[in-house]
Amino acid sequence: MSRKLNYREAMREAMHEALTNDPRVFLMGEDVGMYGGTYAFSKGFLDEFGPERIRDTPLSELGFVGAGIGAALGGMRPIVEVMTVNFSLLALDQIVNSAATFRHMSGGQFSVPLVIRMTTGAGRQLAAQHSHSLEGWYAHIPGIKVLAPATIEDARGMLAPALADPDPVVIFEHAGLFNMEGELPDDWSVDISSAKVRRAGKDVAIITHGGSLPKALAAAEQLAAAGIDAEVLDLRVLRPLDTATIMASVAKCRRAVVVDEGWRTGSLAAEVMARIMENAFYELDAPVARVCSEEVPIPYARHMEEAALPQAEKIVAAVKGFFA
Amino acid sequence: MIEFKLPALGSDMDEGTLLEWKVGVGDTVKKGQVVAVVDTTKTAVDVESWQEGTVHQLIAEIGRKMPVGTVMALLLAAGETAPAGVGVGGTAMPVPKAAPAVAAAALVAAPAPAAAPTGPGRRMISPAARKHAEEKGVDLDSITGTGPHGAVTLEDVEKAAAAPRAAPVVEKSAAQMAAAQQAAKTADMRKTIAAAMSRSKREIPHYYVAEDIPLANALAWLQVANVQRPMAERLLPAALLLKAVAMALKRYPELNGYWRDGGFVPVAAINLGVAISLRQGGLIAPALLQADSKPLTVLMQELTDLVKRTRAGSLRSSEMNEPTITVTNLGDQGSNSVFGVITPPQVALVGFGRVAERPWAENGGLKVLPVVTTSLSADHRVSDGHRGALFLLELNELLQHPEDLEK
Numbered sequence: 079m080s081r082k083l084n085y086r087e088a089m090r091e092a093m094h095e096a097l098t099n100d101p102r103v104f105l106m107g108e109d110v111g112m113y114g115g116t117y118a119f120s121k122g123f124l125d126e127f128g129p130e131r132i133r134d135t136p137l138s139e140l141g142f143v144g145a146g147i148g149a150a151l152g153g154m155r156p157i158v159e160v161m162t163v164n165f166s167l168l169a170l171d172q173i174v175n176s177a178a179t180f181r182h183m184s185g186g187q188f189s190v191p192l193v194i195r196m197t198t199g200a201g202r203q204l205a206a207q208h209s210h211s212l213e214g215w216y217a218h219i220p221g222i223k224v225l226a227p228a229t230i231e232d233a234r235g236m237l238a239p240a241l242a243d244p245d246p247v248v249i250f251e252h253a254g255l256f257n258m259e260g261e262l263p264d265d266w267s268v269d270i271s272s273a274k275v276r277r278a279g280k281d282v283a284i285i286t287h288g289g290s291l292p293k294a295l296a297a298a299e300q301l302a303a304a305g306i307d308a309e310v311l312d313l314r315v316l317r318p319l320d321t322a323t324i325m326a327s328v329a330k331c332r333r334a335v336v337v338d339e340g341w342r343t344g345s346l347a348a349e350v351m352a353r354i355m356e357n358a359f360y361e362l363d364a365p366v367a368r369v370c371s372e373e374v375p376i377p378y379a380r381h382m383e384e385a386a387l388p389q390a391e392k393i394v395a396a397v398k399g400f401f402a
Numbered sequence: 403m404i405e406f407k408l409p410a411l412g413s414d415m416d417e418g419t420l421l422e423w424k425v426g427v428g429d430t431v432k433k434g435q436v437v438a439v440v441d442t443t444k445t446a447v448d449v450e451s452w453q454e455g456t457v458h459q460l461i462a463e464i465g466r467k468m469p470v471g472t473v474m475a476l477l478l479a480a481g482e483t484a485p486a487g488v489g490v491g492g493t494a495m496p497v498p499k500a501a502p503a504v505a506a507a508a509l510v511a512a513p514a515p516a517a518a519p520t521g522p523g524r525r526m527i528s529p530a531a532r533k534h535a536e537e538k539g540v541d542l543d544s545i546t547g548t549g550p551h552g553a554v555t556l557e558d559v560e561k562a563a564a565a566p567r568a569a570p571v572v573e574k575s576a577a578q579m580a581a582a583q584q585a586a587k588t589a590d591m592r593k594t595i596a597a598a599m600s601r602s603k604r605e606i607p608h609y610y611v612a613e614d615i616p617l618a619n620a621l622a623w624l625q626v627a628n629v630q631r632p633m634a635e636r637l638l639p640a641a642l643l644l645k646a647v648a649m650a651l652k653r654y655p656e657l658n659g660y661w662r663d664g665g666f667v668p669v670a671a672i673n674l675g676v677a678i679s680l681r682q683g684g685l686i687a688p689a690l691l692q693a694d695s696k697p698l699t700v701l702m703q704e705l706t707d708l709v710k711r712t713r714a715g716s717l718r719s720s721e722m723n724e725p726t727i728t729v730t731n732l733g734d735q736g737s738n739s740v741f742g743v744i745t746p747p748q749v750a751l752v753g754f755g756r757v758a759e760r761p762w763a764e765n766g767g768l769k770v771l772p773v774v775t776t777s778l779s780a781d782h783r784v785s786d787g788h789r790g791a792l793f794l795l796e797l798n799e800l801l802q803h804p805e806d807l808e809k
Contacts, residue, residue, distance in 0.1 A: 332530050332556060363530040363556040364549065402550045 080261040088233035088262060089251065090119050093157060096241055097127050100155060103241060104131040106142055107159030116161050117197065117256055143169035143194065147177050147246075150192040155241050160196040163212050163250065177246040178221030189244040193237065199252040199289045199339055200387055206375035209383075211339040213250045213288065214346035217316040223247045224317040225270055228291040230260035232314060235268035243270065250316075252289030252339075273320035275327065279309035282397050283327035285350055286337035287313040290388050294337050297393035306397060316346060324350065325358045332363040333400045337388050342370035367396045404455050404477040408462070410470045411440065411447045411722040417469045418442050420462045429457045431477060436718065438462075438474065443590040444686050445712070449719040455479050464524065465543075526553035538563040584682065591684040602746050606661070607782040610741045613794040615801055617757055617772045623804040639757060640731050641702040643774075645807045646800040647729055647752050648672045648694035654793040656785045657750040657778075658726045666749065666784045675725025675745065676705065678712045687745060688717050689725040698808050732756060739775035749781035752797075 083091075096103045105120055105127075111134040114121035124132045135142040139160055146158035160166045166173070173194065180188045200209030216224045225240060225247060227233045233251070240247040247270070276291065277298050286294040291312050298308040311327045313319065328334045334354060338347035347368040354366050372386040408418055422439040431437055436448040437457075455477030462474035478484060527535075527542055531554045535542050538559065545562050547554035620642055628636045651658045651672050659668040672694040675687035690696075690704055711717055730742050731754040740753035755775040762771040776797060778790045800807065 332528075360529045360533045363528040364553070399550060 080263045082259060083230060083262055084257055084259045085230060085233045085251075086117060086119060086256045088230045089227075089237070090121070092234050092237040093120065094123070096155075096157070096237060097123070097131060100241070102153065102155040103157060104133065104149075104154065105157045105159065106133040106135055106146060108135055108137060108142075108161050110134060110159050115159070117253070119159070139165050139169035140172060143172040144176070146192050146194070147172060147180075147190055150177075150190045150246075151180070151188055155191055155193075157193045157195060157237075157241070160194060162208060162210075162253075163196050163198040164208050164210050166194075166196050166212075173216075173222070173246070173248070174219055178219050181245060182221065190246050191241070191244050192246045193240045193249065194246065195249045195251060197253050198250040199254055200371075200376045200383060201254045201289065203378060203380055203383060205378040209376035211288075211341075211371065213316050214338070214340045214344070214349070216248050216250075217319075217346055217349070219317070221245065222317065223270060223315070225249045226288040226314060226316055227251065228255060228288050228312055228314070229276070230258070230262050231266050232268055234262055235266045236270055239268070239270045250288060254289040255292070258292065270315055271318075271320065273311055273313045273315065273323040275309060275323075276312045277308070277310040279307040279331065281307045281309075281331055282333040282335065282400060283309045283311055283324075283331040284335055284337060284393060284397070285311045285313065285324060285327070287316060287346075288339065290337045290339050293388060293390045294393060296390040297397070300390060300394050301397055304394075304398070306401065308397060313350075319350070319353065321353055321357065324353065325361075328354055328358045329361040332361055333366075333397075334362075335367040335369060335393065335396045335400075337369045337393055339371055339388055341373050342368065343373060345370055364400045367399060369393050369396050403458065403482065404453050404479055405473045406437065406451055406453070406475040406477055408440065408468055408470050408472045408474055409449065409719055409723060411442050411449070411719050412444070415442050415470060415723075417467055418447075419467045420464055420474065421446055422464065423460055424448075425457050425460075425475075427457050427460060431455055431457060434720075439716075440719075442722070443587075443594045444684070445717060446715045447717050447719050447722050451477070453477065453479075455482075458484055526551055528553060528555050530556040531559045534559045534563070588683055591680075595684060598745060599743050602743050606744050606746060606749075608744060608779050609782045609787050609790065610777060610779050611787055611790045611794060612739060612741075612775055612777040613791075613798055614760075614773050615776050615794075615798045616762055617774055617801065620801050620804045621757075621772055627808075635699065635702070637698060637702050638705075640733070641698055641705055642801070642804055642807060643731060643754055644674055644676070644690065644693055644705065644729060645696075645698055645701055646797055647727075648674060649800050649807065650793055650796045651727065652694055653796055654785075654789060656789065657780060657793060659749060659784075660726070660747040661749050661781060661783060662747055669726045671724075671726065673724045673726045675728040675748070676708060677728060677730040677742075678709055680713060686712055686717070686722075687725055687728050687730075688712055688721040691720065691724065727751065730754070739777055741777050742779050744779055744781060749784045751779045753777040753779065 093105060109116050110120045111124040111132045120132060143158055146156040149156045160169060177190045177192055180190050198213060199211050213224060213226060223243060223245065225236050227236045240249060277295060284294045284298060294310045298310050301308045309327055309331055336347040336350045338345050340346055347370050351366045351368060369388045369392045374386055376386055377383050418440040420438060421441050425431060425437045431451050431454060433452060433454050434450050437451045438449045440447050440449050457475060458478045459476040462468060534556055540559055540562050542554060545554050545558050548558055549555040624637055624639060624642065655668045658672055659666060671692050673689040673691050674693045675689050677685055677687045679685045688708055690708060693701060727748055728745050728751045730740055732740050734756060736756045739755040742751040742753045744751045757772050757774045759770050760773045762769050762773065776794060778794055780790050
């Protein structure tokens with residue numbers, strides 16, 4: 079029997095399960111304890127698991143991500159919550175220079191089985207300093223895995239394999255998805271290696287991830303009404319990219335549009351497009367298109383913010399450009 | 403409005419095929435700028451524009467054969483604006499960069515590429531369509547594109563493949579096609595040479611004079627001059643011979659020019675057509691422009707460059723259509739002497755045989771010297787043997803003072 083729950087509840091269940099089943103797992107971050115999590119992902123955890131395992135930290139990303147790396151090296155399985163990707167920039171040194179490199183620098187002697195969760199994305203009128211989508215930056219770094227759960231199933235299922243992974247895993251949770259409701263199937267176990275077709279189609283492959291997935295699915299519905307059968311591919315894993323699945327969709331549909339909330343220049347979308355050029359050029363029936371954020375600091379005013387971000391209407395327009 | 407017409411790239415050319423546009427609509431064209439690559443029966447030539455302006459319209463289509471004089475493009479002169487009602491045809495205008503989307507209308511506009519997706523004149527054919535057409539043996543030229551900007555899509559090719567075909571398509575490998583093209587090209591060149599040489603012998607009453615020119619001074623001077631030069635800048639005897647011909651022609655203008663419409667037209671510029679044999683057979687004689695006014699070092703560089711570009715097939719139109727006389731130099735591999743056939747409408751040809759050591763009688767004694775037998779084939783309608791002989795003596799005199807040829 080499948081059951082209905084929202085993204086927040088799914089993620090909370092996943093952490094609850096991990097804390098319950100594995101004594102090495104603990105949660106650390108700003109406001110995760112007393113306050114129950116900035117987005118209430120850990121509500122009630124402090125009472126249930128105690129202050130040893132649900133640890134409130136000072137406002138020092140560099141410090142507590144580093145502490146997480148140390149704990150992971152010492153045999154623990156920490157879940158470090160960084161409130162948003164914007165603040166994670168303060169911890170980039172720990173993530174990029176330490177967590178991602180220790181296996182290599184120690185000749186394989188040390189691994190860092192650390193999970194870092196962070197909120198990403200715009201769309202909530204939090205203005206330019208709290209609306210970044212920097213998944214693409216992290217996807218650039220060898221030595222870490224980068225996940226982007228965009229469905230109830232992935233919110234529930236990705237944490238366990240991430241904790242089981244011997245290397246650092248960074249999970250990007252798009253704030254626009256937290257209240258999304260959906261059916262969780264009985265078997266919600268998932269991998270953290272493959273991309274997944276969320277809607278099968280044959281005329282155009284819409285390749286996306288995270289907060290743009292619902293927009294892509296909405297666009298596909300609008301396109302269906304116009305007689306265009308769109309496939310929607312959810313990347314899910316941003317590093318390493320599942321090239322084979324991307325190419326299968328592109329070869330099937332022969333047209334592709336990449337939707338990415340990151341800024342256009344040097345974006346993850348650009349990487350996906352480059353791989354399509356490398357691997358599927360002769361399958362293409364049109365230049366690959368992309369819908370990204372406008373190259374401006376994300377505006378505060380609602381109508382301006384909406385105009386700056388990828389939207390279903392923009393995706394529809396890009397796809398119709400193939401058939402003009 | 404300036405009309406850019408297909409020039410005659412050589413006196414024997416009456417048609418050409420556009421291979422490539424080097425400019426797009428809106429580009430500024432300077433005098434002497436290469437604007438197109440045109441295939442003649444002999445070689446691909448970079449065609450220059452002799453007028454300045456802004457490209458308004460590209461008319462000629464890639465791959466289409468057209469007669470000399472066809473208007474290929476329209477240019478706007480400085481200060482001229484496009485006349486109303488004359489649309490810009492043929493090529494895609496650059497798509498203006500979309501302004502940051504703020505208004506609702508901009509929100510749903512398809513994101514436009516920052517620049518036109520392909521160069522002007524090139525047909526847009528999707529990679530999938532091209533591949534499928536190759537597999538099915540469909541001729542892409544026969545298909546009308548229905549995609550954005552008229553691009554040929556996979557669907558267009560599938561439809562064309564499904565349509566009944568008039569004749570079975572003979573499938574050939576790319577290698578076979580290339581070999582066939584090369585063979586056709588060689589045959590074309592042979593035909594062109596045959597036509598020009600037949601015309602020459604039919605119309606031009608040739609006379610021939612020859613002179614043995616001792617080169618001891620010239621070669622000794624070259625040896626000294628080359629000692630100071632790096633290997634890449636060393637002068638070959640050919641450069642000295644060419645410079646001497648150019649200087650001698652200044653005093654014998656009746657050998658430099660064209661026979662046109664029943665009369666001789668002298669040309670002030672001395673553009674030496676240098677006969678260059680091609681590896682695949684045949685020859686071309688593109689021009690070393692204004693050879694008389696160039697220092698030896700420059701002439702040498704230009705000769706090296708000209709030979710290289712001739713063999714690579716990238717000559718410029720001014721080099722192809724402006725030789726005023728031809729020089730053939732058989733070099734080390736050649737025979738003792740050569741009496742050439744004049745290239746119409748030119749009126750003379752200078753031939754150098756192999757430079758070789760020969761016994762030389764002088765002042766009652768005998769020595770051994772490097773000597774080259776130099777010949778002149780000239781048009782008797784324009785000049786007489788006496789003048790031709792004097793020209794060769796002048797050439798001889800000049801080559802005895804190589805230091806005077808340097809500047």
